Amino acid sequence: MGWETRQHGGRYYTRSRKVNGRVVREYVGAGVVGELAAQRDELERAKRQAEAARLQRERAQLAERDALMRDYCQQVDALMRAELRAAGYHQHDRGEWRRRRAQNG
Secondary structure, eight states, X not given: OEEEEETTTEEEEEEEEEXXXXXXXXXXXXXXXXXXXXXXXXXXXXXXXXXXXXXXXXXXXXXXXXXXXXXXXXXXXHHHHHHHHHTTEEEGGGSOEEEOOOOOO
16 A cells, blocks of 8 residues: 555555455545545554454463463372372373272282
């Protein structure tokens, strides 16, 4: 998007957009019409950037919460394993927990 100046045509505002994967420049206008279109496009761009920043902050907060939850779950798993082992259980082939048989001796 931007202003173009031609040698004999003066200054005018254009927009660039993609159509079927190709960039197409669209003539918007010169003078007041071009100024208004440029201001409108700038406002839209600022809105998109603000929304992108908000989403990035939200993703960062969610990632932080996920890390905290992952740490919490790992600690709970470690405590559970310790308690089960202390109670005489073992984990059979990384599957279910079973009570150890009494040793005859």
